[in-house]
Amino acid sequence: MRSNYYILPLLAAVVLFISIDNFYFGVSLLWTMKVSIVLYLVIFGLLPLIFHYSYDIQRKILFLNFVYWPRDINLSKPEEVGVVGARNFYLKTHQDVKIGAWQILPQSLLNSTIPMTDEDYEAVLSNAERPVFLYMHGNSGNRGSGHRVELYNLFQSLDYHVVCFDYRSYGDSDNVELSEYGVVADSKYVIEWLLKKVNGAAPVFIWGHSLGTGVSSHALALLAEEGINPAGLFLESPFNNIADELTEHPFARIFRHLPWFHWVIVEPFYNNNLRFESDKHITKIKCPVMILHAEDDGVVPFSLGEKLYNAASQYHGNDSNRIKMSRIDSSYGLGHKYICRYKELPNIIQTFVSQAFRNNTT
Structure with a gap:
């Protein structure tokens, strides 16, 4: 056939x-x-x-960074896409790349006077009493895309602080040549900035979605080698490495059975250092990891999330306190983008955060 x-x-x-x-x-x-x-x-x-x-x-x-959506969004005004209690700000990385970001207040701080200056917002982070989530998005769009905003609002309703940002050449960040090394360097800088800003006042969690799982895994592996670790890592709709993702992607179905597929399609990514080998990076990550994947994911097949989980479990000795995976039934119809709507997600997040916090304090 x-x-x-x-x-x-x-x-x-x-x-x-x-x-x-x-x-x-x-x-x-x-x-x-x-x-x-x-x-x-x-x-x-x-x-x-x-x-x-x-x-x-x-x-x-x-990267699909040329797919800019929503088209008419003003990223300096997060309230225009339904994000309340937020500020827009910019960071300058060690590589002199400007990174556009939002900081979103937890629900409990919305009833008080919302701070007006960047200094006020940063003081909130430095004195955080609730968990802080750093969100790292997938390819296409920007930090204001619809399904991402839905997740920010969920974090906010759980009374968590949120920081999200756009990698280079996304959103209103500097238009700098894209590469795996580049987006990982941007992310590593933002993670370090956030950890220093919070300075242990509250646990910091990293959340990566789709391509962002590859970026976050790589960045945290590098940080772990320096002895820098967040409280935990969430990987939503992840793949194990770019070779398998290219092979299993729906767009590759018409080509992948041809004898030259691997040489023509897969090898160039590896030769150009576009690898995102999360199955290797996850073995170096020291913090607890939660993998979330829907069975009906049509972009990153569920089997690739399982492969990543198995690679991590084998390395870490199947430590249930270190590596967890939540399998989301296809009957919910959440696919690749809408795990944020999963009715059990708030409980999953809160349980993982609570357990990670206890492990860090014992």
């Missing part, structure tokens, strides 16, 4: 021939055959070769 992928264009052409008027059948048949052959060569030959040799195309497909 897999060999059918080679002849799909030709079969489609045959179906078209049947409906053509008999008088023109011969001419139309020849013309359609030529068109089909050309399309076949373009789709299965020329386009893959262009992809193989173009680092810029590889980056664009991986």
Whole structure:
């Protein structure tokens, strides 16, 4: 059955021939055959070769930072997308990259006078009495995208502080060349900034979604080598490494059974250091990890989240206090983006936060 992928264009052409008027059948048949052959060569030959040799195309497909949504958002005004009690601010990394970010107050502070200056907001972080969540988004969009805002609002309703940001070339952050090293460096800087700002006043948790799971895992692995660890890490809809994600992605189905697939599609990412090998990075992470994955995820298959969980469990000795995974039934229809709507999610988060906090204080 897999060999059918080679002849799909030709079969489609045959179906078209049947409906053509008999008088023109011969001419139309020849013309359609030529068109089909050309399309076949373009789709299965020329386009893959262009992809193989173009680092810029590889980056664009991986990061999708050119997909800007919502289109008309003013990121300096988070209230326009339904985020209340928030400030917009910017950080300058060690690499001189400007990073756009939001800080969102917990529910309990919304009833008091909302601070007006950056200094007031930073003082709130320095004196935080509730957990602090740093959110790291996936590809496309920006920190104001709809499903992300839904999650911020959930954190806020749980009375947690929230900080979210856009990597380089996303949102209103500096338009700097994208790479795995670059987005990881941005994230590592923000994590360190937040940990220093909170300074142990409250536990800090990192939340990565989709591509953000690869970014956060890599950044935390680097920080762990320096003895810097947050209270815990949430990985929502994660993949184990970019090679498996490329192979299992729905867009790859028409190509992945072809004999040159790995050489044309997968190897260029690795050769250009676009690897996001979370299954390796997670073995270096010292803090507790919670993996959340929906069975009906159509972008990152559930099996890849399981592979990541198994890699971490095997390394850490299946320590249930270190590595956990929540499997979300497909009947909920939450897919890749909407685990934030899972009715059990608040309880999962609160239980994990409570256990991680106890482990850090014992």
